[in-house]
Amino acid sequence: MALYLLVLGVCLLVIGCVFLALVTAGTPRYRTEANDLIALFDKALNSQVSETEWNTIIGYPIRHDEYLDSIRRRAMHLMDAHGRRWQIAQGKPLLNQEGHAELSVLRDHLAAHTALRQTQQR
Template structure:
């Protein structure tokens, strides 16, 4: 009987510790920033991005910054309009020439907007 109570007590202690640990840990959150999008656009322009990486970042909504969310949506629209997913496996560009030009403009605009925002915060 004593062994039963000892095992029960240890099990309850372990379960309680695990429960407390799970309750005290917050939910992990990924927060896409402007530099993340710029780095992704640079990799896409250099044909070094995978479709999975593109979809992971572009497919995740950005709720903390409306400008970044609009940029993300424009990039998603670019992929829908000018994307060449089937040629990515052959080592070719993710976008056609027109999409490549539009992504360059979008990347430069985002970089200028980010630089302006950083200079205003100082």
């Protein structure tokens, strides 16, 4: 009987610890920030981004910042209008020349906006 109570107590302790760990652990969240978008745009401009990486960041909505989400939607529109997905495997640029120019302008605009926002927060 003592062995039964000992096993029962250890099982309840283990189950209780697992339950407590699951209740207190939060769901991991990924927040796309301006620096993440700038880095992605730099990679795309240098033809170093894969289609999977592009779709992972650009295809995920940014709910915490409406401005960043508008930039993300604009980049998605650029890919739809000027994307050359089939040539990435051959080492060619992600976008055609017109899309490349528009992405460069979008990247510069985002970098300037981010720098202005950082100076205002100081």
